[in-house]
Amino acid sequence: MHFSVLIADMNLEDYLGFNQHIKKYTSDITINYSTNSKEVLFNLENKNLLVLNTNISNYEQITQRCKQLNIAILLICENERSKKDYDYLLSPVDYDELYFKLENYNSLHVKDIQIKKEQELSSSIINNINNPLFLTDGENVIFSNQYFNQLTSCQNEDEINGKYIKISNIFENENECIQKGDDSWLEKTEKEDNKVCIIYEGAKKYFTIQKIYLAHNHTNIILLNDISHEIKYKNDLFNLLYTDNLTSLPNRAKLIDSLQQNKLNLDAISIFDINSFKEINDFFGHRIGDDILKGVGELIYSCIKDYKQLSLYKFPADTYCITNTNLEQDKFLEIVQNISEEIYKKVFYYEQYEIDVRITAGISFSNKNNKLITADIALQSAKKDHKDYLVFYDELDKFQEYENNMLWSKKLKTAFNNDKIVVFYQPLINNKTMKVDKYECLVRLIDEDGKVISPFFFLDISKKSNQYTKLTKIVIEKSFKKFSDLPFEFSVNISYEDIEDPDFLDFIKEKIKKYNVSNKVVFEILEDENVKNYELLINFVDEIKALGCKVAIDDFGSGYSNFEHLLKMNVDYLKIDASLIKNIAVDENSFKITKTIVEFAKNLNLKTIAEFVENEEIFNITKELGTDFSQGYYFSAPIAEPNLYEFTGENNE
Structure with missing residues (x-):
């Protein structure tokens, strides 16, 4: 925020070179000039400091107005005795001395703003801990705070008990919530999904319940935590x-x-x-x-x-x-x-x-x-x-499918036997620093002619031929080894098919122990329609996190994500689906969905990654929306060695 100064003097010749002088040192101070006393009165709004020569007409009216507007005054006087009630400088003005004064006032102004922000933050914290709360024996409300009284439109506990025959009558019948009139509501508060819905001022408000049992008098403190914004x-x-x-x-x-x-x-x-x-x-x-x-x-x-x-x-x-x-x-x-x-x-x-x-x-x-x-x-x-x-x-669909399957099954077998499954690396740019923070490890196949083959041609075949997890393990082994001595975080892609393999988690633990990369590796999980057992997926994530690794949900926004389960998974990143990012500059719906995903992620304290950033326009839009990282050909194609450290503005093909 700029510090705004108005210099009011009948003779401005002393200040002709001051603007050029001050620009050498700072750009935080904005200065305007005036010789007209009426103009000075008119231009005092939104000023932080008035530098006022005592020779200007209407001097007393101007100083009085500054006091009303809480504007600091620095006088320019002929001698020290002119005005001892204010800070002053002697005429003619010394540039360095004036600059020193302005910087001093600017510093005080900045500190004042910081103090106000700290006060606002303290007030906000105090307000946020004041949740609706009541004490109950299971049948009646024994005590309720003002926030719960407001929620029920009642003045006190007696009025609440008179209005509701059962405490659970406060709740509304809403899907996935404790229902109105449910006699077992108190027991259900012990479950993880213990949401309730309450109508407040004509709108639905959603809360989770925290119950604290008081053994000495067999009562319960019920604390309601507002999650309406998350539901929205x-x-x-x-x-x-x-x-x-x-x-x-x-x-x-x-x-x-x-x-x-x-x-x-x-x-x-x-x-x-x-x-x-x-x-x-x-x-x-x-x-x-x-x-x-x-x-x-x-x-x-x-x-x-x-x-x-x-x-x-x-x-x-x-x-x-x-x-x-x-x-x-x-x-x-x-x-x-x-x-x-x-x-x-x-x-x-x-x-x-x-x-x-x-x-x-x-x-x-x-x-x-x-x-x-x-x-x-x-x-x-x-x-x-x-x-x-x-x-x-x-x-x-049979004949073409069989022919294609046999061709790529043969190529895969040859590649496995000759160690021709390799890893390429695509950098992820930190949108704030424009430096390479991470790499995604991508599988490639080198065919008999030495050509680098995209997984588009062989990934599905590897699944049909039960070789997909073998492919994943090769990528993990080579990626772990590559990054064991590099200063980058890196991600490897795994699927539900991998997680279903009972030996897969043990394999990961063994390789983490061997290469010591638990604090660097991110496992990107594609959560699609193949997921049959979310409990298995959630348990896997918990195990991985316990090892010190991080987890990302890949292709988020493609339509398969189950948000109920996502909220239970302790993930670190959401990788926004390429189909949204590549169309974000031309498709309004893609823009809206991406914006909502970013807001949703920030609300859950998750980092977001925009993949398929193919040009500057897409990058500028996704960065403005608040994504944390960018990945795509605008920065670099997948490369054979992870040797890029920052984005220089030139594509690395």
């Missing part, structure tokens, strides 16, 4: 992650979450895609394109709204999905055909334009675990064959 962050994040921003329909992430939580038992899925929508978007513009997307969504919904067994989802881009929980196959096919016909007959009018839309559908009744994949395979095949729709059958 969670709900806001859920809405952003699980709702399509344009159509307000549930999105793909919502469907996957419902499937993961076993909330849906699907008989069939149909995925619809608008034909040549990019051409419509490019030719007519995004505004009309968005209107068509909304119009198609409304038309599909009108065709299924009378069927409770069917639900509509909006997938990314120009794709929609209908799920069927209990409708016979023939009827479901009839509805899909009807949707295709209705969209074919529909003409969208925009000004002088008439726009016709066609869709293609992929349908799956397959008993395979993932109907989303088989429906998408059917959709792609229907497009390739120029059909309005196609029902998945097993032959669609």
Whole structure:
């Protein structure tokens, strides 16, 4: 905060060079000048110090006004006896002496601000420890503080007991909370998830309960801790992650979450895609394109709204999905055909334009675990064959899959035998210091021709051939060895498949003991739809943390994260999903989700990492949102040796 000074003197010649003089020493002091006494009175607002020559007219009025505004006064006098009630300098003014005075007043001003901040902080701490509190024997409120009285809109304990027959009648019936009128509420406060909801001034307030049992009189002190802001962050994040921003329909992430939580038992899925929508978007513009997307969504919904067994989802881009929980196959096919016909007959009018839309559908009744994949395979095949729709059958995906599996299984085996599984390193930049704080360790395969192969080509094959954990262990061994003598924190990627391996944790403990890197290593866990046992995952995190390691959740915001379980996991970092970061400069929804994730993380004291930072624009946006670290090709591609220490402004290819 700048220190603002007004110099008021009839003759300003003495100060002509003072601005240049003071700029040599400081930029914290702002100086204005005036020779007019009326102008001085007008310009006193927001000033910290007035340097006032006693020869200026209206002198007494000016000093009186300064006292009212609490503005310090430094007089310029002809002699020492002119004014002894104020600090003063003798005329003509000596630059160094004036500068010394200004610096002194500035220091006092800064100290005053610091004192005020400390006082405000102390007041804030005192206020924050004043939670709603009451004493109960389980049936009646024996004592209540003013904050609990305010919460219940009562004056005292007698009024509370008269208003509520049961103490638990204070609570509201809300999901995942202790319910209204629950006679066993006191016992339930001992559980970890002991939330309650209370209506206060027309709004829902959420609290956790801390119970302290007093054995001498068999009563309980109940302390309520307000978590309404955490619930709000969670709900806001859920809405952003699980709702399509344009159509307000549930999105793909919502469907996957419902499937993961076993909330849906699907008989069939149909995925619809608008034909040549990019051409419509490019030719007519995004505004009309968005209107068509909304119009198609409304038309599909009108065709299924009378069927409770069917639900509509909006997938990314120009794709929609209908799920069927209990409708016979023939009827479901009839509805899909009807949707295709209705969209074919529909003409969208925009000004002088008439726009016709066609869709293609992929349908799956397959008993395979993932109907989303088989429906998408059917959709792609229907497009390739120029059909309005196609029902998945097993032959669609087997031959190409088998050929690809055999090719990369062979390459993997060769790489394992010849020690051609290597690690590359991509730096993570500290957004405050612009220095390299960490590296992510990334697996690569060197093929027979010496080419460096991305895991995109062999990672899934390693899972299918039960070699994935072997791959992970090689990366861990080589990464631990590399960073054992380097001054960087580093991260390795592990998956739920690794954690399921009963020997995996012992392997980690053995390597940590061998290379002594527990204070450097971060385990990045991809929490996706494959997670079946969250208790196993949470226990693993606790074990790792007990060793002194850190934990990050990878691809956070991709839609799979279960926030209830995340709050229980003692993680250190959230790595924001690349699909959000790479679109943050052009997609409003990606921006909103990223902003909410950063705020959510800060609320939980977690650090955030933005990956896929590919250019300066993306970096500036994510940094402004408050992310702590950045990773991406704007700073450096993955490199063979972790030898970068800071970002120089030049990409390291």
